[in-house]
Amino acid sequence: MSDTLFEKIIRREIPADIVYEDDLSLAFRDITPQAPVHILVIPKKPIPMLEKAEAEDQGLLGHLLLVVQKIAAQEKLAKGFRVVINNGEHGGQTVFHLHLHLLGDRPMDWPPG
Ligand code: 5GP
Numbered sequence: 125m126s127d128t129l130f131e132k133i134i135r136r137e138i139p140a141d142i143v144y145e146d147d148l149s150l151a152f153r154d155i156t157p158q159a160p161v162h163i164l165v166i167p168k169k170p171i172p173m174l175e176k177a178e179a180e181d182q183g184l185l186g187h188l189l190l191v192v193q194k195i196a197a198q199e200k201l202a203k204g205f206r207v208v209i210n211n212g213e214h215g216g217q218t219v220f221h222l223h224l225h226l227l228g229d230r231p232m233d234w235p236p237g
Contacts, residue, residue, distance in 0.1 A: 130166050130221035143198070148184060149191050151226075160229035161199050165191050171222040174211045192226050201228035208236075 133140045133152060140152035143163055154162040167184055171177050177185060189207070196205050205228035210217040 128221040129219055131170055134168055144195050148187055151195055159227040163195055163226040165224040167222055172220040173217060173222055174209050188224055192224055195226060206232045
């Protein structure tokens with residue numbers, strides 16, 4: 125399995141502004157924020173993209189959503205927030221380690237671009 129940028133962040137080989145960590149996940153601020161709050165939540169397990177997740181990852185996927193909820197509270201996003209998973213070429217995915225974008229602190233448009 126190829127080693128991505130995010131695996132290097134997990135191993136502290138490249139710096140990141142980490143806002144949360146537990147045994148299963150890590151969360152850090154996006155280097156090119158698309159909103160005042162833009163945080164990436166990733167599993168430590170190197171799942172390349174959502175479509176590669178398996179039945180055994182069910183608990184982990186649920187865990188990541190609860191981590192998003194926890195960070196949204198930590199960041200005081202009381203007015204709401206958006207969670208995005210880009211999958212593959214048409215999804216706009218650029219880093220092939222599963223990640224949830226947590227975006228907040230501004231109103232979001234719909235539909236997305
Ligand atoms: P994707 O396009 O794959 O859904 O999202 C990848 C995200 O990773 C992008 O929003 C991009 O700005 C972010 N990103 C790329 N390189 C780095 C980096 O070195 N550090 C951090 N913190 N974020 C990165």
